[in-house]
Amino acid sequence: MSNKYRRLVRLAGYATMSLVSLMILTKIWAWVSSGSAAMLGSLTDSLLDISASLMSFMILGYALRPADDDHRFGHGKAEALAGLGQAAFIAGSACLLAFHAFERGLNPVAIKHSQTAIIVSLFAIVCTLALVAVQYYVVKHTKSIAIKADSVHYKGDILLNLAVLAAIILSDMGYMIADPIFAALVSCYLLYNGFEIAKESADHLMDKELPDDEKEAILRIATEHEQVFGVHDLRTRQSGKMKFIQLHLELPKDLPLWHAHQIAVEVMRAIEAAFPDEMDVLIHQDPVSSEHTVAANE
Template sequence: MRFANVSTLVIVSIMIAAKAWAWLASGSAAMLGSLTDSLLDISATLMNFFVLSYALKPADDDHRFGHGKAEALAGLGQSAFIAGSGCLLAFHAIERMFNPVDITHSMLGVWVSVFAIFCTLVVVLVQYQALKRTESVALKADSLHYKGDLFLNLAVMVALLLAYYGISGADPYFAIMVAAYLLYNAWQIATESAGHLMDRELPDEEKAHIVEVACAHEAVHGVHALRTRQGGKIRFVEFHLELDDHISLVQAHRIADEVELMVKDAFSLQKHPEFGGEVDVLIHQDPVSATRKHD
């Protein structure tokens, strides 16, 4: 993951230099929006670089459930920063509508946009490889943002091509589209981060998979009181296991340990890359007769 962050920082730094050059040369509001987005990108990636180092630390005496929620806090910070920049860009675009500026060297901006699209594809590929090995919320949000940047850079390229052919009035409208894109990204990142901070349940298909795996053990009569949440890359799973009334405590403990290993194994990245990862399982054993009385 550290390699993905460092690679992203280097590539985005090159893109920022190229976009700043193109904006200063052309005066395009759309190119300014693209430059603003790249500045936000590198700020978010820098934040991820430091936050992930802390979030990946193992649990300690003061943080018995780990440090994974630091990622969600970073995500909320990113979303606020992105939303503020989107609003400022929208105000700038509206002002440009009433006070238009001639765009020069538009083809320079077009080639810079082509270069930015290529660089963004490289970043998305590097982050995709990193996400296959981890389930970082911060890195996932970063990757989502860069995927959207492909369309953003394409929109800027179209705006500059229109200016090259004499339709310069389209530039502020494309800048507003970029601002709307930034605000949409801010909302997505804030929603996902808030879900992790508020201990939102895992998706229904993952919960159904947990129940299915636990009930596959021959000594298990059923599962109830399932509770789940996620902190960083770790899923926390709790449930009650319904066992035969007459087995010993030692047997009940052994069965619970076996079910715990089954659940962890079922969520391994090798077997289920679609939702694999680290799982922390807590199981309470119940006699099946007591469970039936409450049904």
């Protein structure tokens, strides 16, 4: 795993911890001042954000370790574990917020010091936009599933803070029921986000195949070599940033061993050059006759 990958992932971690900590302090002040259920929902989300991000940051430290004797394929799957942990935190916060929204719906309470809550919501939106920009840059260059999970959630936080802003303004206009309604909508959104993150993390842990377009590109590159008759038994998976590719090349049966090995190396390098991600390509050479290949293709 490259030093650039480690540096970018750590940059995303430090940016997340710093900006979310700042937002938590301002939201505590706004919630205590206003008593808004929607603001409490935003505060709850931020508290769980920093808990999940801290856990992810610690797990990423383990995931960034190079392969060793006990983990020959590296430690990349720890990122998927971080994603599952985030999903659990998000689901828990959504349930707690839903209960609070229900209670506030039965017993509406007027929001106090609404101007403070509005200013804090605007400040949170600006901080979240800055954080998402940093995470977008990191995900673009690393494909980290843990950072991607964080980024998806914080993109949702922009909508969450906009919803809080709308709830406070409407409540200030006399529509007190808007506060618990928006809090309930936020809880539904959090549940949806948690499900999506858990699903993607589970795909990585269960060694789901790479997307069809990537597999088609691998097959096309392999068969473009003039001495490759065909390709079969393509298997793919991803662990963290690393993608693992296994395939069988069908080569002329009378090729010397050194020549067959050279062709496999050329195909491997062509596949690695076509993808920006780190790849571990394992190729097995199968000897076949040209007549057999022609017959199989007819």
